[in-house]
Amino acid sequence: KNEVEQSPQNLTAQEGEFITINCSYSVGISALHWLQQHPGGGIVSLFMLSSGKKKHGRLIATINIQEKHSSLHITASHPRDSAVYICAPDYGGSQGNLIFGKGTKLSVKP
Amino acid sequence: DTGVSQNPRHKITKRGQNVTFRCDPISEHNRLYWYRQTLGQGPEFLTYFQNEAQLEKSRLLSDRFSAERPKGSFSTLEIQRTEQGDSAMYLCASSSQVGYNEQFFGPGTRLTVL
Numbered sequence: 001k002n003e004v005e006q007s008p009q010n011l012t013a014q015e016g017e018f019i020t021i022n023c024s025y026s027v028g029i030s031a032l033h034w035l036q037q038h039p040g041g042g043i044v045s046l047f048m049l050s051s052g053k054k055k056h057g058r059l060i061a062t063i064n065i066q067e068k069h070s071s072l073h074i075t076a077s078h079p080r081d082s083a084v085y086i087c088a089p090d091y092g093g094s095q096g097n098l099i100f101g102k103g104t105k106l107s108v109k110p
Numbered sequence: 111d112t113g114v115s116q117n118p119r120h121k122i123t124k125r126g127q128n129v130t131f132r133c134d135p136i137s138e139h140n141r142l143y144w145y146r147q148t149l150g151q152g153p154e155f156l157t158y159f160q161n162e163a164q165l166e167k168s169r170l171l172s173d174r175f176s177a178e179r180p181k182g183s184f185s186t187l188e189i190q191r192t193e194q195g196d197s198a199m200y201l202c203a204s205s206s207q208v209g210y211n212e213q214f215f216g217p218g219t220r221l222t223v224l
Binding site for chain 1: 145147150151152153154155199201203212213214215216217218220
């Protein structure tokens with residue numbers, strides 16, 4: 001069964017703190033997506049990675065294929081980073097639909 | 111091209127009514143997905159199109175739900191005889207078949223069934 005576990009479910013941080021959100025999945029994948037969802041619902045793709053590490057601004061995503069684990073890090077967090085962060089493994093099915101985690105709700109206080 | 115668009119953004123309807131949502135994908139993308147997201151949950155897959163062909167449907171897609179993509183461009187999702195349990199955010203995403211399956215999401219349509 002393809003399962004996705006994210007932790008923590010909720011996270012409150014002070015502005016400037018380093019944030020880590022974790023994602024574990026159950027079986028082999030072809031790639032993993034990290035998505036950001038703001039209140040109001042729109043989803044933005046942050047990263048898609050199949051190995052190693054990617055960095056975009058203050059965001060860093062890493063993946064360990066052997067351990068079936070990925071992390072999303074936010075450096076120097078800011079209140080505008082407050083959102084739900086969703087991990088979505090791509091199990092590489094013929095149709096390509098993603099399996100989504102429940103998300104981590106991040107609130108960054110000024 | 112400004113990305114994936116969805117209309118309407120919000121829909122309030124009474125139980126038993128029919129509703130239809132529209133998704134306009136990124137123009138060169140031949141794959142189109144519909145997802146449903148309820149409060150506190152991640153999105154769940156509903157159905158998938160490659161060009162105009164509907165290739166996959168989730169068991170979540172009851173017979174009250176129908177989706178079309180008549181010319182391989184925009185898609186519609188219709189819900190007949192809406193129920194309160196249909197209240198959710200309906201998300202559309204598109205991707206190119208070439209390379210990795212990076213999906214681009216629309217802003218979603220929030221449905222409230224009274």
